[in-house]
Amino acid sequence: MQTGLPSLSLQGSVSLPLLEQPLLQGHSRRPSTAQRSLSLPEPAVTMAGHKCLEKMLSGQKEINNGGGGLVDAPTPEVLKAYKHEGLKLPTTRNPFSLAPHEPSAESLLHAMFDIHCEELAAQQLLHKSQTAQAMVLTARCFTGPALHQWTVAKAWAEETATTTGIGNGSTLYRAAVRMLKAYENTQAVYQTRKALKSLTWGKSVALTMATWEVVLREAAAVAKRTAASDPSRRLRLWDFDDTLAALREAPWPDWCEQLCIKSPGEFTNLADVWKCLLTHEPLNMGSMTVRCCRRLAVA
Numbered sequence: 479m480q481t482g483l484p485s486l487s488l489q490g491s492v493s494l495p496l497l498e499q500p501l502l503q504g505h506s507r508r509p510s511t512a513q514r515s516l517s518l519p520e521p522a523v524t525m526a527g528h529k530c531l532e533k534m535l536s537g538q539k540e541i542n543n544g545g546g547g548l549v550d551a552p553t554p555e556v557l558k559a560y561k562h563e564g565l566k567l568p569t570t571r572n573p574f575s576l577a578p579h580e581p582s583a584e585s586l587l588h589a590m591f592d593i594h595c596e597e598l599a600a601q602q603l604l605h606k607s608q609t610a611q612a613m614v615l616t617a618r619c620f621t622g623p624a625l626h627q628w629t630v631a632k633a634w635a636e637e638t639a640t641t642t643g644i645g646n647g648s649t650l651y652r653a654a655v656r657m658l659k660a661y662e663n664t665q666a667v668y669q670t671r672k673a674l675k676s677l678t679w680g681k682s683v684a685l686t687m688a689t690w691e692v693v694l695r696e697a698a699a700v701a702k703r704t705a706a707s708d709p710s711r712r713l714r715l716w717d718f719d720d721t722l723a724a725l726r727e728a729p730w731p732d733w734c735e736q737l738c739i740k741s742p743g744e745f746t747n748l749a750d751v752w753k754c755l756l757t758h759e760p761l762n763m764g765s766m767t768v769r770c771c772r773r774l775a776v777a
Contacts, residue, residue, distance in 0.1 A: 530588045531654055533595040535645055537604040542643035552605075560602050577623035578711075579668035584661040587624075591654065594619055604650075606643025612650050631656035660711075663704050667713050670700045674716075679728040683755045686728075694721070718748055725751075733760060 541552060541560055552560065574590045576583040594616065598604055603612040613632065620628045635653035645651050673693050680686040694716070701715040716724065722745065726735065737758055738745050744754040 530592040531595060531651065531658075533592070533599050534604065534651060534654065537595075537599040538644040538648060538651065541602075541605045557605060557607075560605060561608070563602060566601060573619055573621035574624045575620070575622040578627065578661045578664035581665060583665060584663075587658065587661050590619060591658065604643075606640050606648065609640050609643070609649055613653070616650070616654070627660050628653070628657055631660060659708070662711060663700070663707060664711050666700050667704055667711055670697050670713060673697075674724075677724060677728065679725075679730050683752070683759045686730075687752050687756070690721075690725075718746075721748055722751065733758075 541557075571593075574587060576586060578584075598612055598615070601615075602608075603615065617625070617628060617632070631653045634656050635649045638649070638652070640649045641647040670693075674697060677690055677693060680689060697713065697715055701713040704711055704713045726738075734755060737754065741754065745751050
């Protein structure tokens with residue numbers, strides 16, 4: 479699998495990018511000064527990747543003025559007709575309840591918003607004067623953990639008042655984008671953190687190396703996808719010190735620890751660590767097949 483990040487192999491050392499969120503609970507390595515001083519901005523409010531909001535944005539442009547909408551404000555008569563002609567649709571579907579990390583939560587939330595934006599447009603609730611009504615109707619779409627996420631998104635969006643009523647000038651739109659971003663890649667990050675936390679020492683160095691390289695490679699791909707996400711959904715990938723600490727805490731066998739103490743020069747990058755452990759693994763470790771794999775890996 480090509481991830482665009484360094485592959486963990488025996489041909490060279492690996493330098494993995496450091497992102498904000500630690501992955502291994504209980505890992506005590508202190509962050510660097512650069513990490514501590516990193517300023518993390520609020521996630522940008524953007525349409526990119528959120529096609530389900532196009533109906534909302536289109537409807538806002540049709541009835542509100544400025545910011546890409548009508549050149550002039552709608553006349554009182556037009557606005558009155560707009561509000562009067564809206565279809566009063568009952569909300570008959572079950573409220574959305576999934577937490578961000580649950581399976582299929584992101585795609586199901588997009589599907590829900592796609593339908594909801596159609597409802598808001600049909601009920602003629604996209605004029606900026608109707609923001610409060612639209613927000614109440616939207617809140618009814620959620621329950622449980624999802625309602626908590628919406629409450630947070632709504633509070634964040636309401637820190638800035640509605641202006642044009644279009645896109646970023648709309649509290650409703652900003653809250654919807656914030657809600658969608660709360661679910662963006664969250665399941666992948668959750669599953670990757672879980673996989674990294676569950677890494678243990680296997681029956682042999684070869685088997686351990688194979689398992690760890692797969693998980694770390696997958697983590698590199700997720701880290702790349704979430705590099706621009708806000709802190710709660712950003713994956714911080716281990717550097718060499720993190721990985722070595724995790725190997726020790728796995729825990730690795732006593733002979734590995736003794737080798738690390740006696741030959742510190744062999745434990746400066748992950749590729750050399752694997753090679754050193756494969757070379758010095760006791761012959762009674764693992765099956766004949768594992769020992770053959772070890773010899774092939776070293777060769």
